[in-house]
Amino acid sequence: MATVKLSFSPAPVHVRTARLVGVAVARRAGVREDLLDEVRLAIGEACTRAVALHRQYGLSDPVLVEMSDAGQYTVRVVDRAPVEASVGLAALPPDELANESLTDEALTTGVGFALLAGFVEDLQVRPVDEGIGTEVRMVWPVGR
Template identity: 50%
Template sequence: MATVELRFSALPEHVRTARLVAAAVARRAGVDESVLDEVRLAVGEACSRAVGLHQRAGLTGAVRVALTDQEKRFLIEVEDEAGPLAVPGPGALDDADEDALGLAVISGLVEDLEVSAGVSGGLVRMSWPVSVDALAR
């Protein structure tokens, strides 16, 4: 199991880099080519959401992205330092609510999605299957 970790300042201009790195690592891990756009878009949404949470809360810490090549799955975790702000409460899905909208977009792109928040930060965990051909290498 190999993991690539990326940490970046909570600035919108770093989201593009996270998307590019995620797509490259996913391709190398064996994620099917037809799914790479979904990986790129989901990571972009999750990172944009984390950046927004940091900026609105006045946090200066880094956003962490971990890309893990597991045996049969490719796992991506995007972690922020916003704590309880990271999971919208019931009924929060309002068109004006960027956080909930971002999560709705991600959930449309990722079948295996988990969103959680603790005292120290929030976590968006997403995974995709690795193609059968990649497992043979």
Template identity: 50%
Template sequence: MATVELRFSALPEHVRTARLVAAAVARRAGVDEAVLDEVRLAVGEACSRAVGLHRNGGITAPVKVSLIEDEKQFSIEVGDEAPHAAPGGLSATAAGDDVETEEDEMGLAVISGLVDDVEVKAGQDGGLIRMTWPTTPPPVPVP
């Protein structure tokens, strides 16, 4: 299992770099060429969401991206350090802020539409979006 880790300041201009790195590593891992645009879009959406959560919450910690290459799959984890849920289901940083909640839900809906295998975890210490795609093994050379 090979892993590439990327950390970047919560600035919108770094999202493009994360998308480019994710697509390059996905290609090397064996993700189907036809799916690479979906990988780029999903990573861009997840990173933009994390950047927004950090900026809105005044969090200075970097956004974390892990690109994980397994034998038959490729996964990308985008992590943030924004508190997501307080008891009672209200946002810990902006309880009652409908605009932020709608944008967050829209971002997650876009990601779910792009990726078949998505897992979202959220808590007081931050959140994690894990997206997984199947890979195809490289062709075996014929002697």
């Protein structure tokens, strides 16, 4: 079992780094090549969401990304925002997507969750065990 942990200050510029590391570890863990685009997108969306929450709540705490290849490839993205901030994250129906009254933030959040839910079969969003925050947990099979 190998675990890689990455912790970054909540700035958009670091999300790309998290994606690159996440895909590198996935490849090393033996995740199928044709799933890597989805891994890249999902880790990016989870980190983007965490960065947005930290900025919304003025939190300078780092976002934590933990990647583990124990039997399967598991990625946890942990934010430190109040849990209620994560409630109500649902995919938007198409007729609402281009609705004039929908804010850009709400649209991006809804689309981000649609992508996570669409690309990650094994996805959990839950409060962290200790302290304040939410964990987005994503699992992909390892094809070895």
